[in-house]
Amino acid sequence: MWGGKELKKDAKVLHCCPPNATSTHYNSARRRRQHRGHMADAPICTRRTHLDTRSSHQTPLFPPMTQLYPRSTLKRLVKAHQPKSQLSKNADVLLYLDYVLFLNRLATEARIAALKNNDKTVESRHINAVLEVVLQQFKA
Numbered sequence: 001m002w003g004g005k006e007l008k009k010d011a012k013v014l015h016c017c018p019p020n021a022t023s024t025h026y027n028s029a030r031r032r033r034q035h036r037g038h039m040a041d042a043p044i045c046t047r048r049t050h051l052d053t054r055s056s057h058q059t060p061l062f063p064p065m066t067q068l069y070p071r072s073t074l075k076r077l078v079k080a081h082q083p084k085s086q087l088s089k090n091a092d093v094l095l096y097l098d099y100v101l102f103l104n105r106l107a108t109e110a111r112i113a114a115l116k117n118n119d120k121t122v123e124s125r126h127i128n129a130v131l132e133v134v135l136q137q138f139k140a
Contacts, residue, residue: 105134
């Protein structure tokens with residue numbers, strides 16, 4: 001079925017990836033399907049380059065940025081709320097990174113709250129339930 005199958009003698013583990021499928025996207029998507037039970041009979045790849053180094057098979061919540069965020073808009077918003085404040089040259093970068101970390105933590109905590117309630121999707125009530133806790137963690 002897949003090209004490049006190999007069988008280790010004692011471990012009985014198969015190489016399951018086709019020879020040209022070296023992208024991590026292919027292999028991580030395949031592992032997620034295996035964990036969901038779609039390909040329960042398929043062997044798991046043991047190639048060292050294809051193994052996930054993270055402890056669990058989690059996908060990042062935010063995709064990588066394809067374009068720069070609007071720095072001038074962020075500076076304008078800060079000046080609108082604090083007109084007398086003096087911002088250093090790269091303070092908007094730190095503000096934006098803090099904002100992204102806050103959203104990431106909020107999404108993670110809301111997902112955990114949804115899983116505790118045996119819900120598969122994150123709803124507004126899950127976000128509202130964890131919002132105060134996350135805000136307290138990010139309070140300066």
